[in-house]
Amino acid sequence: MELVLQIIMGGLYALQDYIALHVLTCLIPAFLLAGGIVTFISRETIIGYLGAAARKLSSFGIAAGGSFFVAACSCTVIPVSSGIYYGGAGIGAAFILLWVAPAANILALVYTGQILGTQMVMARLISALLTAFAVGFVMAYAFYREEKGRVSNIQISGGPLMTKNAIFLLLLLVVWLLAPNYIVSKGPYWQKVIVWAVGLIVVAIYAWRTIDADKIKAWLKETWWFVRMIFPLLLAGVFVVGIIGALLPKEWVEAWLGGSGLRQSFLATMIGAITYFATMTEAPFVDTLMNLGMGKGPALALLLTGPGISLPNWLAIARVFGVKKALVYVPTIIVLGTLVGWIAGFILK
Secondary structure, eight states: OHHHHHHHHHHHHHHHHHIIIIIIIIIHHHHHHHHHHHHHSOHHHHHHHHSTTSOHHHHHHHHHHHHTTOOOOTTTHHHHHHHHHHTTOOHHHHHHHHHHHHHHOHHHHHHHHHHHOHHHHHHHHHHHHHHHHHHHHHHHHHTHHHHHHHHHTOOOOOSOSOOHHHHHHHHHHHHHHHHHHHHTSSSOHHHHHHHHHHHHHHHHHHHHHHSOHHHHHHHHHHHHHHHHHHHHHHHHHHHHHHHHHHHSOHHHHHHHSBBOSHHHHHHHHHHHHHSOOOTTTHHHHHHHHHHTTBOHHHHHHHHHHHHHOOHHHHHHHHHHTOHHHHHHHHHHHHHHHHHHHHHHHHHOO
């Protein structure tokens, strides 16, 4: 009975931490940004630069480069990625954003460099870029026929691509999403809330004064769609992850992650693929494991997959993008993470 209670409390504690630390300052701005992307950015713009008909290297490069500036965890990034996808972006570009933003955003890279050193941060950056293009091509060609049909059904109309007011509003939303972590990178959470509240006031005043009321209603309607589709699954997934964390013995992790072989990299990848890591929390966790004997190869695999995917992320992807896409994307990341960790084990000394 005591073990069962401990397991349940592990799930509840994980939920408590997630709701307290991420819903307000991360998910609310992310959902509003996703709704804003669908509402304010014309499909011509998204299709032109990131659409399935665009050149793969060009659209994938833009998606990967832009993803570095979105400091989001594996769950927070789903509304943003699905926003550009349903706005007309190709599946390859959308899933590159889904992968790179949590796996290697600028905030996480800087923090990784501070804790683990230049070698690990460069390895993380290069690995994220290489795997991003691999993910993009796998998803694009696995769903090639579906993409052709989806693009042909998108109705393109004339008119301006995007108003200046809408552009500035989306930029404000991005700043609002990033500001709490960028401005208060090491301070207490209440300081992040203050930064978030100031950002909310600025965004609300600007939207009220410059955006048409009907457009605001449409924006909030799109935002609510993302909340309704994604948020319940995120909570369920976080609860399950908390249970797994309560059951996983620390000694087992230490014993099986030493060295830099294929087995160690696979285990590190699986731990990262299942467990939820908020962005930046993976670096101190990996540092602790490395001090206990974890190899650099598995460490890199965990640095990428820890924040990049998680069990809540799997469930939400299946709900938003479809089960088939989740069944292709998640194993692709697990294979790539394992290979990256294994190869890095021979290079990083």
